[in-house]
Amino acid sequence: MTATDVRYTHEIAAGAAWTVRLGRHRSLRLTCLDDGANASVLMFAAADPLERLNVPDTLKAQMSACVRPPMVLMSDMGRALASVTGSSLDWHDAVTGHSTDALVEARFGPSSYAADRNGWRRSARAGLLDELWKHGLGKRDLHATVNLFSKVVPGGDERGSLAFEPGHAATGDWVELRAEQDLLVVLSTAPHPMDPTPVWAPARLRADVAAVPAPGADDASRRFRAESGRALAETERSLA
């Protein structure tokens, strides 16, 4: 998965939030610059942010408990938002949400700009809300995040217990998403809320945005499952 037509690159700081406007058939490749990275991601249709990523729809349509290539990330309106075109990892969590200020403070103690300057420990929720607000969105627009680079495994038992797998992502691990329509992608690099690392250790990411071809008839995401192909077809039909 080599992005040959990189348009720009951006380093996302550790424990920070970022928004990227990702045009149709642009790829966003995120690469870990440190070990133990997490990116809690929200996604909206740029044309109408009322249409947004729907994790339950995405998982049930593709019969998966996690996000992995070549799955299609689907909106609540039955359209493909993005395809996961590649990753060095076979598991990205989507079922355990993102950190909040209360969780971060309970784990790591109080933090502020005055005390910690730009090391201020801000939760994923705080960062996501900052970014959402810039686009006229807010708390009502929160939905289940995909937590790229994090793995939470179901135990397969009666309760469906969920265990965080430490050390899942290392420096150099990557994931690439291809936008299937114009998107607003909002993300935070705060640590996963179940990460047991005893110290606050968020990781940096590099983002590469590239122009990529439209998915063809033999595209891996289109052919993954009939449901994946139908979500892509619904987007293509609506933009025809």
Add this chain to the structure above:
Amino acid sequence: MTVTDADAMHGVDVLFDTTVEAGDGWTGELPAGSRLRIVDLCGNQAVDTLFFDAHDYTNRYSAVDTVREQGAAYLTTGSVLRSVDLDPLATIVADTCGRHDTLGGACAQESNVVRYGRHTRHQHACRTTFVRQAMAWGRGLEKRDLTHNVNFFMNVPLTRDGGLTFEDGVSAPGKYVELRADRDLLVLVSNCPQLNNPCNGYNPTPVQLTGWRT
């Protein structure tokens, strides 16, 4: 088994006791401390349910926060249903079914197209029921307030290798789940009309909702 039985009625203040037909919806408020019992009258009937803080609809049920905080995917007795602010909204205090889903979301006309094909675009679906319930309730509720829900009586097992499937229900006629409201709540229910998978045994049926104060 319902609260309206003569014995159980003694000393309780029944707030509502209603049958919700297959494919129908229900909206109501549940004061803090009161109980809600949902009875799967005929068995294998998914009951899609949303909870909101009655005084702040932005502080609404969050499936992923609920699942993470209890460290397990399925809901049963003892499960605390949490809001986006991590506040307890309700606690499951009795459950004769044993397992309820909250990761499968609600069916929609648009997601039916993805899952089953374009011929299902005009079939009835839970998210249309939610939209109708929210419109009728008013008070500022809009589409963006409709979040990932609870599916009472629905069985969506997750596997260690990352699989997720909709399985035949673990429920049966007369099974029920009972919740205690941990704050004043607004509750939206869609009695699922899905015909294309086993979540309703391919035959949606009525459920009973009973609310009371002890």
